[in-house]
Amino acid sequence: MSELNIYADNSPQVEQTHTDYATISALLAEQGVRFERWQASVALADDATQTDVIAAYRTDIERLMAENGFQSVDVISLTPDHPDKAMLRQKFLNEHTHSEYEVRFFVDGQGLFYLHLGDKVYTVLCEKGDLISVPAGATHWFDMGANPRFKAIRLFTNPEGWVANFTGSYIAAQFPHLEN
DSSP states (O other): OOEEEEEETTOOSEEEEEOOHHHHHHHHHTTTOEEEEOOOOSOOOTTOOHHHHHHHTHHHHHHHHHHHTOOEEEEEEEOTTOTTHHHHHHHHTSOEEOSSOEEEEEEEEEEEEEEEETTEEEEEEEETTEEEEEOTTOEEEEEOOSSOOEEEEEEESSTTOOOOEEOOOOGGGGSOOOOO
């Protein structure tokens, strides 16, 4: 179940927790964050390739590309046996921004987005069927957990793909990590 927790940015004590999709979507929309629930009804094998995943969701991908001017799409897929999981986790756990929207559609599994907006930190547990779009310039980080299991479609306006501008802040270390 998707979940939104809201913290003061100087405290790892949860102020609010929400699990209702409409409430999560509305609270995030107030912060300029798009959160949608899609039907992830296309069955894909665990070993589905990037080409397979993109083909299975071609209609939704094309709609988002047309709406937002995205130039490229890829699929990130990690499992507990991935040889670089620890390095990738550490990279994504550092607070950063992007000069473009960060869009993820979770085809399978889960991941935890942390959004540092104003004086609050919002944690959004995204699961299969969830789409999140973090606005350009929003400080955030992502945790896939020590034993990642997710497959997500990523869309970019930058043809180079994922390019992060790290803030150098250690705020991410103050908040609970995804336990999986």
